[in-house]
Amino acid sequence: MSEEEASFRSIVPASSRRAFLGWAGMTAAALAGLPGCGDGTNGSATQPESNADKTASTTGLLTRDEASLLQSIAQVIIPKDESPGAESVDVLGAFAHRAELSADVLDLFRAGAEHLDAILADLYPSASGYLSLSQEQKEYIMSAFLDKDDGTILHKTHDPDGLLYYFFLMLFDVTRSAFYNSEIAYRMLGYTPPIEGYPRYAEKPGGS
Amino acid sequence: MADADVCIVGSGPGGGPLAMKLAQAGFKVVLLERGRRYRREEYLHSHKQGWEVTTTAMQDDEARVGQGEYSWPESDVLGDEHPELRSVSNGKPINRLGKIGSVSVLRVLGLGGSTLHYQALAERLHPHAFKIHSRDGVGVDWPVDYDTLAPYYKEAESILGVSGPRHEAPLPAHPLSYATQWVKRASDSLGYAMEASNVAILSQPYQGRGPCKKTSGCVRGCPSGAKSSVDVTFIPAAEKTGNLRIEYHSHVYAVQTRPDGSADAVLYFDKDGKEQKQKAAVIVLSAGTAESSRLLLNSQTAQFPDGLANSSGWVGRGVMQSMSVIHGLLAEEPLGSYRGLAGDSILRDFMDSDPANDFARGYHMEVSQAGGDMLGPNSYAGRLAPRWGRKGKDWMRSNFGNYVGLVAAGEQLPNPDNRIQLCPVVKDRFGLPVSRIRLRFGENDINMMKGMRRRMLEFRGALPAHSVVEEIYAYDMAYGGPELRGGCRMGLDAAASVVNSFGQCHDVPNLFVMDASVFPSGGTGLPSLTIEALSLRAGDYIIKESRTGSLKAK
Numbered sequence: 001m002s003e004e005e006a007s008f009r010s011i012v013p014a015s016s017r018r019a020f021l022g023w024a025g026m027t028a029a030a031l032a033g034l035p036g037c038g039d040g041t042n043g044s045a046t047q048p049e050s051n052a053d054k055t056a057s058t059t060g061l062l063t064r065d066e067a068s069l070l071q072s073i074a075q076v077i078i079p080k081d082e083s084p085g086a087e088s089v090d091v092l093g094a095f096a097h098r099a100e101l102s103a104d105v106l107d108l109f110r111a112g113a114e115h116l117d118a119i120l121a122d123l124y125p126s127a128s129g130y131l132s133l134s135q136e137q138k139e140y141i142m143s144a145f146l147d148k149d150d151g152t153i154l155h156k157t158h159d160p161d162g163l164l165y166y167f168f169l170m171l172f173d174v175t176r177s178a179f180y181n182s183e184i185a186y187r188m189l190g191y192t193p194p195i196e197g198y199p200r201y202a203e204k205p206g207g208s
Numbered sequence: 209m210a211d212a213d214v215c216i217v218g219s220g221p222g223g224g225p226l227a228m229k230l231a232q233a234g235f236k237v238v239l240l241e242r243g244r245r246y247r248r249e250e251y252l253h254s255h256k257q258g259w260e261v262t263t264t265a266m267q268d269d270e271a272r273v274g275q276g277e278y279s280w281p282e283s284d285v286l287g288d289e290h291p292e293l294r295s296v297s298n299g300k301p302i303n304r305l306g307k308i309g310s311v312s313v314l315r316v317l318g319l320g321g322s323t324l325h326y327q328a329l330a331e332r333l334h335p336h337a338f339k340i341h342s343r344d345g346v347g348v349d350w351p352v353d354y355d356t357l358a359p360y361y362k363e364a365e366s367i368l369g370v371s372g373p374r375h376e377a378p379l380p381a382h383p384l385s386y387a388t389q390w391v392k393r394a395s396d397s398l399g400y401a402m403e404a405s406n407v408a409i410l411s412q413p414y415q416g417r418g419p420c421k422k423t424s425g426c427v428r429g430c431p432s433g434a435k436s437s438v439d440v441t442f443i444p445a446a447e448k449t450g451n452l453r454i455e456y457h458s459h460v461y462a463v464q465t466r467p468d469g470s471a472d473a474v475l476y477f478d479k480d481g482k483e484q485k486q487k488a489a490v491i492v493l494s495a496g497t498a499e500s501s502r503l504l505l506n507s508q509t510a511q512f513p514d515g516l517a518n519s520s521g522w523v524g525r526g527v528m529q530s531m532s533v534i535h536g537l538l539a540e541e542p543l544g545s546y547r548g549l550a551g552d553s554i555l556r557d558f559m560d561s562d563p564a565n566d567f568a569r570g571y572h573m574e575v576s577q578a579g580g581d582m583l584g585p586n587s588y589a590g591r592l593a594p595r596w597g598r599k600g601k602d603w604m605r606s607n608f609g610n611y612v613g614l615v616a617a618g619e620q621l622p623n624p625d626n627r628i629q630l631c632p633v634v635k636d637r638f639g640l641p642v643s644r645i646r647l648r649f650g651e652n653d654i655n656m657m658k659g660m661r662r663r664m665l666e667f668r669g670a671l672p673a674h675s676v677v678e679e680i681y682a683y684d685m686a687y688g689g690p691e692l693r694g695g696c697r698m699g700l701d702a703a704a705s706v707v708n709s710f711g712q713c714h715d716v717p718n719l720f721v722m723d724a725s726v727f728p729s730g731g732t733g734l735p736s737l738t739i740e741a742l743s744l745r746a747g748d749y750i751i752k753e754s755r756t757g758s759l760k761a762k
């Protein structure tokens with residue numbers, strides 16, 4: 001067993017290991033600039049559709065409460081501002097597609113959601129779960145457990161195994177794949193997908 | 209299977225040109241390809257909404273079979289003595305353990321081999337790269353020189369429809385993209401000669417294929433057919449003769465020999481997993497560096513206990529990679545860098561040895577439009593932008609399209625201890641040992657990487673306002689990709705090489721190796737054009753020698 005594997009086994013619950021290994025591998029490959037992995041999705045995520053809340057796509061996969069949790073977290077990851085955010089794209093569909101590719105994704109989601117509930121019961125005893133938190137509280141949670149290098153020590157005291165980190169990391173990956181491959185994001189960025197190519201590629205952008 | 213005149217294993221830049229040459233000369237050729245054939249319509253990346261997360265043909269499960277079929281032993285520790293060679297992304301180390309974590313051998317199984325996903329740089333080797341021992345006192349000389357290979361370079365360039373400013377390429381160079389022009393102005397100010405590279409990508413219509421659409425996703429397969437991969441160039445020419453038979457989904461595992469020591473047949477599993485035997489008068493291994501050595505080693509018998517064609521002990525030794533240094537920059541102005549070729553430019557100023565350096569040999573530089581697969585919004589959001597919240601969206605609005613990758617690729621010196629062996633632990637799905645790859649860097653290699661880094665810093669000092677978002681170094685991101693070379697080196701001395709300059713095994717006259725594994729030294733740039741030139745030359749040799757009977761056992 002390599003040092004990396006031993007370290008990994010010691011910190012990540014078995015139910016989440018395979019899922020994490022998948023994410024870690026994809027990230028490494030993307031950083032190495034490998035085709036097929038560069039989008040961090042292993043080249044095989046969903047074809048996003050506009051409009052979210054396609055509950056039919058999660059039938060038999062997520063409960064209604066789980067779907068609500070996923071959507072709520074997605075809207076913290078890509079919020080609506082002067083332009084639409086994750087609420088306008090099919091995050092549930094993107095998640096369902098990932099789960100089709102690997103059951104580990106669902107394992108990680110459920111283990112992470114359970115752990116999140118336990119942590120919130122400790123941090124916000126008067127709240128009734130993630131959905132009841134204010135936007136500011138949701139952002140604090142995201143900052144504490146996904147940006148764990150950025151200030152708080154909550155990740156050390158409440159998430160020493162890193163489970164919540166990988167939970168949020170996976171949901172970030174699902175959300176950005178759903179959003180930044182949508183017409184909504186393309187419009188926001190003034191980006192034209194290369195359907196017809198870029199005949200004026202040698203010129204300053206904006207004209208082609 | 210019916211007997212054939214020639215059986216070629218692998219259809220990449222080694223096998224494809226040879227198949228064409230021999231089929232056109234009337235030989236009955238069987239090509240064993242481990243993958244399938246892709247249609248360009250299957251490369252979805254630029255033809256659908258959400259293209260960045262749409263599975264393209266080369267990313268499907270079938271293509272991935274075999275990609276992980278290698279292993280690597282524990283590697284050097286990067287340690288603290290070379291802190292400047294630590295890869296970082298957004299200021300954070302990529303390789304947390306400080307080790308060379310793994311060797312990434314990227315392979316796509318399919319007709320055309322590595323050319324399906326190469327970025328199609330079609331540069332000839334520097335003439336001095338063939339004589340590194342004579343000129344620089346390092347490595348070994350090639351048994352063939354530039355002038356001998358030049359006509360075959362020319363032939364390959366003509367078949368491919370190379371576009372570029374050098375060597376009277378058949379098509380004009382592609383104009384530089386807007387993002388490359390941004391770098392070139394800095395290069396000009398430093399007195400360097402950045403120009404369009406020769407690429408195997410059509411700038412104009414050529415032999416029934418249309419020109420490039422500049423969508424920069426070359427490494428994901430070319431949907432327009434403008435990229436001159438082997439499956440749209442050499443193979444169709446071979447098929448026209450009626451002398452080529454292609455067997456897809458063929459998992460070759462050994463070469464069988466006769467009692468006289470000559471090669472008799474190729475043994476493989478077919479698509480149903482059934483064992484098959486393909487007999488042929490001449491057998492050619494063109495399976496790529498990670499596989500050709502493995503096949504020879506796996507062909508061991510009582511007669512050849514150390515593997516076939518390995519009386520020298522050099523099979524699997526002298527493996528080299530392209531030593532890459534990549535600095536990812538983010539301009540403070542819109543560049544639209546998702547438009548263009550994956551790589552459209554080259555700087556040759558540093559390709560040869562320079563007495564002022566503390567290392568021998570050199571490297572080329574280029575501007576990578578794709579910037580290490582930084583192609584569309586999803587890539588930016590996943591790699592560079594803040595992960596969540598309004599700050600993430602704001603970052604995307606300000607920076608999308610501004611990424612430019614400065615790339616340097618250096619020549620690693622050959623080292624007999626960098627080698628491919630049969631893995632004693634990891635087996636493939638047929639229970640056969642995978643390639644075990646050991647790649648470490650020597651002092652010259654490390655000094656060269658530091659030199660490449662210094663050059664990057666010089667360029668960054670001359671560029672307009674920008675930030676640095678990534679630095680990637682081969683030292684802790686060992687990255688063989690399709691650019692591994694060596695393992696079956698060519699040479700004049702049968703005691704210190706595996707094949708002669710035509711790829712013919714010293715020990716087995718009717719067995720050839722023709723891919724990057726025959727490179728005695730690495731050169732710079734992508735190896736594909738040089739492999740194709742060597743392959744065309746080997747084809748002429750086989751045609752000639754088969755008439756004289758010299759391909760029979762000694």
